[in-house]
Amino acid sequence: MSEPVDILLRRLKSIMSLSDRDQEIIAGLPMEVKTFADGTDIVREGQRTEHCFTVLEGLAGSYKFTGDGNRQIPSLYVPGDVPDLTSLHLSHMDTGYRVLTRATLGFMPHRAIHEACSMSYGVTGVLWRVTLIDAAIFREWLTNIGQRSTIARLAHIFCEMYVRYEAVGLVDGDTYSLPLTQQELGDAIGTSTVHVNRVVQELRGRKLIHWADGRLKVLNMMDLIEVGDFDPAYLHLSHASPKAVSE
Protein backbone atom coordinates (compact mmCIF):
# COMPACT_ATOMS: atom_id res chain seq x y z
CA MET A 1 0.00 0.00 0.00
CA SER A 2 1.35 3.44 -0.76
CA GLU A 3 2.06 5.74 2.16
CA PRO A 4 2.40 9.56 2.12
CA VAL A 5 6.09 9.21 2.99
CA ASP A 6 6.77 7.22 -0.22
CA ILE A 7 7.10 10.35 -2.35
CA LEU A 8 9.66 11.76 0.12
CA LEU A 9 11.64 8.51 -0.03
CA ARG A 10 11.52 8.57 -3.82
CA ARG A 11 12.92 12.11 -3.83
CA LEU A 12 15.67 11.28 -1.30
CA LYS A 13 16.65 8.15 -3.22
CA SER A 14 16.95 10.21 -6.40
CA ILE A 15 19.87 12.12 -4.86
CA MET A 16 21.54 9.46 -2.71
CA SER A 17 21.35 5.72 -2.20
CA LEU A 18 19.87 4.91 1.20
CA SER A 19 20.34 1.76 3.25
CA ASP A 20 17.24 -0.25 4.20
CA ARG A 21 17.68 0.93 7.79
CA ASP A 22 17.83 4.59 6.75
CA GLN A 23 14.71 4.15 4.65
CA GLU A 24 12.94 2.59 7.64
CA ILE A 25 14.00 5.46 9.89
CA ILE A 26 12.63 8.01 7.41
CA ALA A 27 9.45 5.98 6.83
CA GLY A 28 8.99 5.96 10.60
CA LEU A 29 8.90 9.76 10.91
CA PRO A 30 5.53 10.90 12.23
CA MET A 31 3.77 12.87 9.51
CA GLU A 32 0.63 14.96 9.82
CA VAL A 33 -1.06 15.24 6.41
CA LYS A 34 -2.97 18.44 5.62
CA THR A 35 -4.56 19.77 2.45
CA PHE A 36 -4.27 23.47 1.55
CA ALA A 37 -6.46 25.53 -0.79
CA ASP A 38 -4.77 27.30 -3.72
CA GLY A 39 -2.81 30.37 -2.62
CA THR A 40 -2.77 29.56 1.11
CA ASP A 41 0.26 30.46 3.23
CA ILE A 42 2.02 27.47 4.74
CA VAL A 43 4.40 29.49 6.88
CA ARG A 44 5.16 33.22 6.90
CA GLU A 45 8.44 35.11 6.97
CA GLY A 46 9.59 35.71 10.53
CA GLN A 47 7.61 32.80 11.94
CA ARG A 48 9.13 30.09 14.14
CA THR A 49 8.02 26.54 13.47
CA GLU A 50 8.40 23.20 15.18
CA HIS A 51 8.08 21.06 12.08
CA CYS A 52 9.27 20.74 8.49
CA PHE A 53 6.91 20.01 5.64
CA THR A 54 7.23 17.94 2.54
CA VAL A 55 5.05 18.41 -0.54
CA LEU A 56 2.98 15.27 -1.10
CA GLU A 57 0.80 16.55 -3.95
CA GLY A 58 0.66 19.84 -5.83
CA LEU A 59 3.11 22.69 -6.10
CA ALA A 60 4.49 25.11 -3.49
CA GLY A 61 6.73 28.15 -3.71
CA SER A 62 8.71 30.44 -1.48
CA TYR A 63 8.08 34.17 -1.74
CA LYS A 64 9.46 37.47 -0.58
CA PHE A 65 8.11 41.00 -0.89
CA THR A 66 10.24 44.09 -1.41
CA GLY A 67 9.53 47.21 0.66
CA ASP A 68 7.35 48.63 -2.10
CA GLY A 69 5.29 45.50 -2.47
CA ASN A 70 6.85 43.69 -5.42
CA ARG A 71 6.89 39.94 -5.08
CA GLN A 72 9.66 37.55 -6.01
CA ILE A 73 9.17 33.77 -6.08
CA PRO A 74 12.74 32.51 -5.57
CA SER A 75 11.90 28.81 -5.78
CA LEU A 76 9.27 26.23 -6.62
CA TYR A 77 8.76 22.94 -4.83
CA VAL A 78 7.42 19.73 -6.32
CA PRO A 79 6.24 16.58 -4.52
CA GLY A 80 8.99 15.01 -2.43
CA ASP A 81 10.75 18.32 -1.75
CA VAL A 82 11.27 19.54 1.83
CA PRO A 83 11.28 23.33 1.35
CA ASP A 84 11.76 24.52 4.93
CA LEU A 85 14.39 22.07 6.08
CA THR A 86 16.41 25.13 7.11
CA SER A 87 13.91 25.67 9.97
CA LEU A 88 15.49 22.64 11.64
CA HIS A 89 18.54 24.75 12.49
CA LEU A 90 17.65 28.42 11.86
CA SER A 91 15.43 30.01 14.50
CA HIS A 92 12.97 31.85 12.26
CA MET A 93 11.81 31.71 8.63
CA ASP A 94 13.60 34.17 6.34
CA THR A 95 11.03 33.58 3.59
CA GLY A 96 7.36 32.69 3.35
CA TYR A 97 6.03 29.52 1.76
CA ARG A 98 2.73 29.24 0.00
CA VAL A 99 0.92 26.60 -2.03
CA LEU A 100 0.47 27.64 -5.66
CA THR A 101 -2.36 25.22 -6.33
CA ARG A 102 -4.48 22.99 -4.11
CA ALA A 103 -1.82 20.91 -2.40
CA THR A 104 -1.33 18.21 0.20
CA LEU A 105 1.59 18.57 2.58
CA GLY A 106 3.09 16.31 5.23
CA PHE A 107 4.36 17.95 8.45
CA MET A 108 7.14 16.24 10.41
CA PRO A 109 8.10 17.49 13.91
CA HIS A 110 11.61 18.90 14.26
CA ARG A 111 12.15 16.74 17.32
CA ALA A 112 11.49 13.56 15.33
CA ILE A 113 13.79 14.65 12.50
CA HIS A 114 16.59 15.50 14.96
CA GLU A 115 16.12 12.10 16.54
CA ALA A 116 16.26 10.37 13.13
CA CYS A 117 19.46 12.26 12.30
CA SER A 118 21.03 11.23 15.61
CA MET A 119 20.24 7.60 14.79
CA SER A 120 21.95 7.59 11.40
CA TYR A 121 24.64 9.50 9.59
CA GLY A 122 22.98 8.45 6.29
CA VAL A 123 19.75 10.25 7.26
CA THR A 124 21.70 13.35 8.32
CA GLY A 125 23.66 13.20 5.06
CA VAL A 126 20.66 12.96 2.76
CA LEU A 127 18.83 15.84 4.49
CA TRP A 128 22.00 17.94 4.34
CA ARG A 129 22.21 17.11 0.66
CA VAL A 130 18.61 18.31 0.14
CA THR A 131 19.51 21.77 1.46
CA LEU A 132 22.75 21.83 -0.57
CA ILE A 133 20.81 21.06 -3.74
CA ASP A 134 18.25 23.75 -2.85
CA ALA A 135 21.18 26.18 -2.66
CA ALA A 136 22.49 24.95 -6.03
CA ILE A 137 19.05 25.60 -7.54
CA PHE A 138 19.09 29.13 -6.05
CA ARG A 139 22.49 29.79 -7.68
CA GLU A 140 21.11 28.60 -11.00
CA TRP A 141 17.98 30.79 -10.70
CA LEU A 142 20.13 33.78 -9.76
CA THR A 143 22.23 33.23 -12.87
CA ASN A 144 19.04 32.75 -14.85
CA ILE A 145 17.50 36.05 -13.72
CA GLY A 146 20.74 38.01 -13.81
CA GLN A 147 22.23 36.84 -17.09
CA ARG A 148 19.79 35.04 -19.39
CA SER A 149 17.23 36.48 -21.77
CA THR A 150 13.58 36.12 -20.81
CA ILE A 151 12.91 33.32 -23.28
CA ALA A 152 15.97 31.43 -22.01
CA ARG A 153 14.88 31.92 -18.38
CA LEU A 154 11.47 30.49 -19.07
CA ALA A 155 12.75 27.59 -21.19
CA HIS A 156 15.30 26.88 -18.45
CA ILE A 157 12.63 26.64 -15.77
CA PHE A 158 10.44 24.44 -17.97
CA CYS A 159 13.42 22.07 -18.44
CA GLU A 160 14.26 22.11 -14.74
CA MET A 161 10.70 21.33 -13.69
CA TYR A 162 10.62 18.45 -16.19
CA VAL A 163 13.75 16.91 -14.67
CA ARG A 164 12.59 17.45 -11.08
CA TYR A 165 9.16 15.90 -11.74
CA GLU A 166 10.79 13.06 -13.66
CA ALA A 167 13.05 12.32 -10.66
CA VAL A 168 9.96 11.52 -8.57
CA GLY A 169 8.15 9.69 -11.36
CA LEU A 170 5.61 12.42 -12.10
CA VAL A 171 6.21 12.98 -15.81
CA ASP A 172 3.56 11.27 -17.90
CA GLY A 173 3.87 11.24 -21.69
CA ASP A 174 6.35 14.16 -21.59
CA THR A 175 3.73 16.11 -19.63
CA TYR A 176 3.90 17.38 -16.08
CA SER A 177 1.73 19.48 -13.82
CA LEU A 178 2.48 23.22 -13.92
CA PRO A 179 -0.53 24.93 -12.37
CA LEU A 180 1.05 28.40 -12.26
CA THR A 181 -0.52 31.66 -13.34
CA GLN A 182 1.50 33.87 -15.69
CA GLN A 183 1.76 36.34 -12.80
CA GLU A 184 3.44 33.69 -10.64
CA LEU A 185 5.74 32.70 -13.49
CA GLY A 186 6.61 36.37 -14.02
CA ASP A 187 7.40 36.72 -10.30
CA ALA A 188 9.65 33.65 -10.57
CA ILE A 189 11.69 34.91 -13.52
CA GLY A 190 11.56 38.60 -12.65
CA THR A 191 9.44 40.05 -15.43
CA SER A 192 5.88 41.16 -16.09
CA THR A 193 2.95 38.95 -17.05
CA VAL A 194 2.84 40.65 -20.45
CA HIS A 195 6.38 39.60 -21.28
CA VAL A 196 5.82 36.08 -19.91
CA ASN A 197 2.71 35.80 -22.05
CA ARG A 198 4.62 36.88 -25.14
CA VAL A 199 7.47 34.44 -24.50
CA VAL A 200 5.08 31.55 -23.81
CA GLN A 201 3.42 32.26 -27.17
CA GLU A 202 6.85 32.29 -28.79
CA LEU A 203 7.79 28.91 -27.27
CA ARG A 204 4.44 27.54 -28.41
CA GLY A 205 4.90 29.02 -31.89
CA ARG A 206 8.29 27.33 -32.15
CA LYS A 207 6.57 24.05 -31.18
CA LEU A 208 8.71 23.53 -28.10
CA ILE A 209 5.91 23.30 -25.53
CA HIS A 210 2.18 23.00 -25.14
CA TRP A 211 0.83 24.52 -21.92
CA ALA A 212 -2.86 24.34 -21.12
CA ASP A 213 -5.06 23.63 -18.08
CA GLY A 214 -2.09 23.63 -15.71
CA ARG A 215 -0.24 20.89 -17.62
CA LEU A 216 2.94 21.47 -19.54
CA LYS A 217 3.89 19.13 -22.39
CA VAL A 218 7.39 19.28 -23.77
CA LEU A 219 7.20 18.84 -27.54
CA ASN A 220 10.89 19.16 -28.35
CA MET A 221 13.23 18.62 -25.41
CA MET A 222 16.47 19.04 -27.35
CA ASP A 223 15.49 22.47 -28.66
CA LEU A 224 14.02 23.53 -25.30
CA ILE A 225 17.34 22.61 -23.63
CA GLU A 226 19.18 24.65 -26.24
CA VAL A 227 16.96 27.72 -25.88
CA GLY A 228 17.07 27.44 -22.07
CA ASP A 229 20.85 26.95 -21.91
CA PHE A 230 20.03 24.06 -19.58
CA ASP A 231 22.37 21.49 -18.07
CA PRO A 232 20.84 19.39 -15.25
CA ALA A 233 24.17 18.88 -13.45
CA TYR A 234 23.24 21.43 -10.73
CA LEU A 235 20.28 19.25 -9.70
CA HIS A 236 22.75 16.58 -8.55
CA LEU A 237 20.49 13.67 -9.40
CA SER A 238 21.91 10.18 -9.42
CA HIS A 239 20.85 9.76 -13.04
CA ALA A 240 20.00 13.15 -14.53
CA SER A 241 19.45 13.12 -18.25
CA PRO A 242 16.27 14.57 -19.64
CA LYS A 243 15.51 12.12 -22.37
CA ALA A 244 15.10 13.38 -25.87
CA VAL A 245 11.46 13.75 -26.69
CA SER A 246 11.97 14.13 -30.40
CA GLU A 247 13.01 10.78 -31.83
Place this chain on the structure above:
Amino acid sequence: MTRYFFDTRDGDTVFEDLEGLEFPDINSAEQAAVVAVLSIARDAIVAPLDRNIEMSIRTGDRKIVATYTLTFLAR
Protein backbone atom coordinates in the same frame (compact mmCIF):
# COMPACT_ATOMS: atom_id res chain seq x y z
CA MET B 1 -11.83 41.94 -15.72
CA THR B 2 -11.09 43.03 -19.28
CA ARG B 3 -8.88 41.19 -21.75
CA TYR B 4 -6.19 43.33 -23.32
CA PHE B 5 -3.82 42.38 -26.13
CA PHE B 6 -0.22 43.57 -26.24
CA ASP B 7 1.24 43.77 -29.73
CA THR B 8 4.89 44.62 -30.20
CA ARG B 9 6.90 45.87 -33.11
CA ASP B 10 10.69 45.80 -33.05
CA GLY B 11 11.90 47.31 -36.31
CA ASP B 12 10.40 45.07 -38.99
CA THR B 13 9.55 42.28 -36.59
CA VAL B 14 5.94 42.29 -35.51
CA PHE B 15 4.53 40.19 -32.70
CA GLU B 16 0.76 40.01 -32.59
CA ASP B 17 -0.60 38.90 -29.22
CA LEU B 18 -3.13 36.19 -30.01
CA GLU B 19 -4.04 35.34 -26.43
CA GLY B 20 -4.14 38.54 -24.43
CA LEU B 21 -4.32 38.85 -20.66
CA GLU B 22 -7.04 39.89 -18.28
CA PHE B 23 -6.64 42.96 -16.08
CA PRO B 24 -9.03 44.57 -13.61
CA ASP B 25 -8.64 47.97 -15.32
CA ILE B 26 -6.66 49.82 -17.98
CA ASN B 27 -4.28 51.28 -15.37
CA SER B 28 -3.00 47.87 -14.32
CA ALA B 29 -2.71 46.83 -17.99
CA GLU B 30 -0.64 49.95 -18.68
CA GLN B 31 1.59 49.32 -15.67
CA ALA B 32 2.26 45.75 -16.87
CA ALA B 33 2.97 47.02 -20.39
CA VAL B 34 5.55 49.54 -19.14
CA VAL B 35 7.46 46.82 -17.27
CA ALA B 36 7.20 44.54 -20.34
CA VAL B 37 8.54 47.16 -22.79
CA LEU B 38 11.61 47.67 -20.62
CA SER B 39 12.16 43.95 -20.20
CA ILE B 40 11.72 43.32 -23.96
CA ALA B 41 14.22 46.10 -24.67
CA ARG B 42 16.69 44.60 -22.23
CA ASP B 43 16.62 41.35 -24.23
CA ALA B 44 16.62 43.06 -27.62
CA ILE B 45 19.20 45.82 -27.28
CA VAL B 46 22.53 44.03 -27.20
CA ALA B 47 24.57 46.05 -29.71
CA PRO B 48 25.17 49.74 -30.40
CA LEU B 49 22.58 49.88 -33.18
CA ASP B 50 19.48 52.03 -33.51
CA ARG B 51 16.33 50.30 -32.31
CA ASN B 52 12.71 51.24 -32.13
CA ILE B 53 10.53 49.09 -29.92
CA GLU B 54 6.82 49.77 -29.85
CA MET B 55 4.08 48.22 -27.79
CA SER B 56 0.37 48.82 -28.24
CA ILE B 57 -2.40 47.79 -25.95
CA ARG B 58 -5.64 46.96 -27.72
CA THR B 59 -8.99 45.58 -26.74
CA GLY B 60 -10.66 42.51 -28.24
CA ASP B 61 -12.40 44.67 -30.86
CA ARG B 62 -9.00 45.88 -32.10
CA LYS B 63 -9.28 49.34 -30.62
CA ILE B 64 -5.84 50.63 -29.60
CA VAL B 65 -5.97 52.20 -26.15
CA ALA B 66 -2.29 53.00 -25.58
CA THR B 67 1.01 52.91 -27.43
CA TYR B 68 4.51 53.07 -25.97
CA THR B 69 7.61 53.59 -28.04
CA LEU B 70 11.15 53.09 -26.82
CA THR B 71 13.83 54.50 -29.10
CA PHE B 72 17.48 53.57 -28.72
CA LEU B 73 19.85 55.78 -30.68
CA ALA B 74 23.48 54.88 -31.16
CA ARG B 75 25.47 58.05 -31.88
